[in-house]
Amino acid sequence: MNELTTLVDWSRAQFALTAIYHWLFVPLTLGLGVIVAIMETLYYRTRDEKWLATTKFWMTLFGVNFAIGVATGIILEFEFGTNWSNYSWFVGDIFGAPLAIDGILAFFMESTFIAVMFFGWKKVSPKFHLASTWLTAIGASLSALWILVANAWMQYPTGCEFNPATMRNEMVSFWQVALSPMALSKFFHTVLSAWTLGGVFVVGVCAWMLLRKRNVEHCHRSLKVGAWVGVIGIVLTCITGDSSAVTVAKYQPMKLAAMEGLYQGSAKQSIVAAGIINPAKTATNDEKPYLFHISIPYGLSFLATHNPNALVPGIRDIIDGVSYDEDGNFVNTVSYAERMQKGKQLQELLAQYDVARRAGNQMAVDTLHKAINADFKYFGYGYLDTPEEAVPNVSLTFYTFHFMVTIGGYLVAFLLIALLLAYRPALLKDKLSCWWYWLCIITIPLTYLCSASGWIVAEVGRQPWTIQDLMPNKVAISDLSAGYVQLTFWIFAVLFTALLIADVSIICKQISKKSLTDLNKAE
Numbered sequence: 011m012n013e014l015t016t017l018v019d020w021s022r023a024q025f026a027l028t029a030i031y032h033w034l035f036v037p038l039t040l041g042l043g044v045i046v047a048i049m050e051t052l053y054y055r056t057r058d059e060k061w062l063a064t065t066k067f068w069m070t071l072f073g074v075n076f077a078i079g080v081a082t083g084i085i086l087e088f089e090f091g092t093n094w095s096n097y098s099w100f101v102g103d104i105f106g107a108p109l110a111i112d113g114i115l116a117f118f119m120e121s122t123f124i125a126v127m128f129f130g131w132k133k134v135s136p137k138f139h140l141a142s143t144w145l146t147a148i149g150a151s152l153s154a155l156w157i158l159v160a161n162a163w164m165q166y167p168t169g170c171e172f173n174p175a176t177m178r179n180e181m182v183s184f185w186q187v188a189l190s191p192m193a194l195s196k197f198f199h200t201v202l203s204a205w206t207l208g209g210v211f212v213v214g215v216c217a218w219m220l221l222r223k224r225n226v227e228h229c230h231r232s233l234k235v236g237a238w239v240g241v242i243g244i245v246l247t248c249i250t251g252d253s254s255a256v257t258v259a260k261y262q263p264m265k266l267a268a269m270e271g272l273y274q275g276s277a278k279q280s281i282v283a284a285g286i287i288n289p290a291k292t293a294t295n296d297e298k299p300y301l302f303h304i305s306i307p308y309g310l311s312f313l314a315t316h317n318p319n320a321l322v323p324g325i326r327d328i329i330d331g332v333s334y335d336e337d338g339n340f341v342n343t344v345s346y347a348e349r350m351q352k353g354k355q356l357q358e359l360l361a362q363y364d365v366a367r368r369a370g371n372q373m374a375v376d377t378l379h380k381a382i383n384a385d386f387k388y389f390g391y392g393y394l395d396t397p398e399e400a401v402p403n404v405s406l407t408f409y410t411f412h413f414m415v416t417i418g419g420y421l422v423a424f425l426l427i428a429l430l431l432a433y434r435p436a437l438l439k440d441k442l443s444c445w446w447y448w449l450c451i452i453t454i455p456l457t458y459l460c461s462a463s464g465w466i467v468a469e470v471g472r473q474p475w476t477i478q479d480l481m482p483n484k485v486a487i488s489d490l491s492a493g494y495v496q497l498t499f500w501i502f503a504v505l506f507t508a509l510l511i512a513d514v515s516i517i518c519k520q521i522s523k524k525s526l527t528d529l530n531k532a533e
Contacts, residue, residue, distance in 0.1 A: 020495040021093045021487050026469075027499060028086045030462065031506040035079035035513070037461055040154060040201055041208015042072040043147030045239050047140075052235075054140045064228050067520070068212070069143075073128060074516050076120075076150070078509050083157075085502070093495065097476050097486035104163060104170050104181045108156040108188070116153035120146055154204075155197050162193035164477050165468070166261045172386050174363045174379060179480075195257045196468075199250040202243050203461055206421060209240020210450075210457045213428050215521050217450035220443075225523075230435065237429040244421045251418070252313070258471075259314035259322070262478060264400065265471035267325045268407040270310055271299050275324035281309025282412070287405045293325050293398050325404070329397045344388075346397035352385045353392025390480040399482075402473040410463040410470070417460035424453055 046069050053061035087109060090098050098105070126134060126142035134142070163169075169186030170179045181187060213236045216229040259266045267275065271287050285303030308318035315322075323332070331345030344352075359382050366374035394400055428450070431438055438446055472478055476486040 016492040017490065017495065018484050018487055020492050020499060021490075022483060024093060024495055024499045024502065025086075025089055027502055027506070028082060028089060029465070031510065032079065032082040032086050033462060033465060034458070034510065035075045035082065036154070037200075037204035037207045037458075038211055039072060039075045039079050040147075040150055040204035041206070041211065041239070041243070042068060042075065043150045043208075044205060045208050045212060045235055046072050047144045047147045048235055048239070049232075050140050050143050054136055060227065061231065064231050067228065068232070069127070070520055071215075071517055073124070074513055076124065078513050080117075081509065082506065093488050093490070094476070094486050095488040097481060099178065100481060100486070101163075101167075101170075101179045101477060104167075104179055104187060105160050107181060107184065108159040108163075112153050112156035116149050116156060120149035120153060123149065151201055154201055158197045158200055159188050159193045161468075162190060162196045163187055164475075165196075165472060166190055166192040166257075167477055167480055172383065172389070174360055174382050175367060177360075191257050192261060195250060195254040199247060199254050199464075202246040202250055203464065205239050205243030206247055206425070207243075207457050207461055209236045209238070209243055209425060210421070210453050212236025213240065213425075214450045214454040217447035219521060221447045230432070233428070233432040237425060237432045240421075240425040241429050244418070244425050248418060248422065255313050256315065262472060263323055264325065264328050265402065265407070265467075266314060267323065267328060268402045268404045268471050269411040269467060271404055271408040272310070272322070272324040273299050273326045275322045275327050277311065277321045278308055278319050279310040279314075279322040280305040280307045281313060282408075283309075284412070285408075287408050289405065291404075293329060293401050325401055329401070346391065346394075346400055349388045349391035350394055350397065352388040353390065353394075355392075356382060356385055356389050357392050387479060390475065390477070390482055390485075393482050393485050394474075399474060402471050407467055407471045410466040414460050414463040414467065417456055417463075421453070421457065421460070424449075 046065060049061060049065040049068060052058075053065050090105075123142040123145040126139060127146050130139055130142065167179070168190050169181060169183040171182045172178075173180050187193070212232050216233050216236065219225050220229050255266070258269075267273070270282055271285070271291075272279070273291070273293065282300070283304045283306050285305075286301040288298055288301050291297040291299050310322050311320045312318045314320065329346045331343045331348065359378055363375060363378040363382065366378060391400070431446070474482045474484070476483050
């Protein structure tokens with residue numbers, strides 16, 4: 011058992027490492043893609059060579075992040091086959107479809123038009139070049155769409171049916187998979203948050219150059235575009251974040267409870283505005299959940315359902331199969347112990363099904379197939395040892411969620427001020443300008459941390475599941491030695507760190523240029 015735990019932990023660590031490095035490049039690529047396309051549109055309309063230089067400046071930064079993002083993304087997809095082969099076998103017919111569309115449609119679309127975008131300035135017409143830039147940005151978003159559809163399916167499996175003859179899930183409705191509530195909310199929330207990061211990045215880089223009084227005119231042009239994209243991005247991110255909370259409350263109530271450190275829920279449930287989790291608290295003891303907290307009455311009920319009087323179950327309630335109505339009365343649901351029992355019964359039914367199928371007993375096969383499908387939603391619980399095993403890391407989920415919300419609120423105020431100052435730079439007095447510019451620079455890593463926190467909430471909050479309710483991590487992994495996975499973890503760590511250093515070095519070299527006029531000479 012210890013060896014299995016070690017293998018699971020190292021497999022998760024390797025995937026997390028790759029995903030973390032990948033996500034350093036992807037949101038900036040998505041955000042800068044839109045910003046570059048807007049800037050080139052302004053150049054196309056004005057024919058101002060200064061806008062051309064500005065466009066090429068940001069296009070270079072976009073290209074660097076795009077290239078490294080592709081490299082890390084390919085490795086990430088291969089890990090499904092190398093480290094998570096049981097998962098790939100179990101749901102490959104479903105999970106592979108959006109990834110295949112990403113490769114055939116979005117990736118080829120990006121790779122085709124990005125060549126025109128970078129090397130076609132004097133080889134194609136300005137209109138076609140502008141179209142190529144927009145299609146590259148759109149292609150990047152489409153690529154994100156299909157990746158996020160695949161991830162959303164893991165959070166909320168739908169549009170599929172289990173085939174006991176092959177022991178695989180098979181897709182029965184592509185559109186249920188592609189247009190599930192989880193997929194739509196995840197796509198818009200993720201892409202719009204990338205717009206926010208792109209806007210903050212432009213504002214921060216311009217602040218760095220203004221501190222050194224370099225390319226001042228270029229910075230003022232860029233600040234307006236970056237601030238507008240950032241403001242639009244953060245406002246829409248907040249709106250889609252609200253819809254995401256409703257979706258999580260409906261389909262992943264345990265994740266929502268962990269996000270709030272809520273063990274015993276109720277109707278008219280308050281939300282924690284600030285607090286410290288009690289590290290001694292577990293689902294099986296009577297310790298207080300918080301060492302300190304400030305709560306807003308009715309807040310969580312409203313966040314989860316848009317009804318301030320609605321019920322919100324806690325971790326203990328969900329485990330015990332207890333929920334509440336609007337009057338605070340108990341309502342029985344299926345407890346985790348019952349789900350585990352049903353899951354183990356399903357394993358027995360599958361063994362009987364295999365015997366009947368091999369014996370050619372079609373009547374028994376049909377009866378058993380019907381019984382398996384009736385309770386298949388509890389299949390994954392049969393692999394759990396205790397109900398408490400289905401509780402995610404509450405402290406990590408709680409703190410990252412509240413950090414994300416706090417920084418998100420800060421970004422609303424920051425970007426609105428940045429937009430105002432982009433049009434009224436005279437409001438920045440000499441003594442204040444230095445402080446403001448440094449705040450702009452510091453906000454770049456804060457935005458990255460905010461974005462990463464959102465992914466931690468999404469992924470850690472659904473543990474221990476690879477596929478929600480259907481497959482825990484310990485069943486999804488490949489039959490590998492923990493030492494092999496550990497070795498490749500460190501190889502990837504060195505490789506990805508080198509790529510990150512190269513990326514940052516190229517960006518720093520680009521923004522250190524004293525003049526942008528030479529960019530207009532690019533072919």
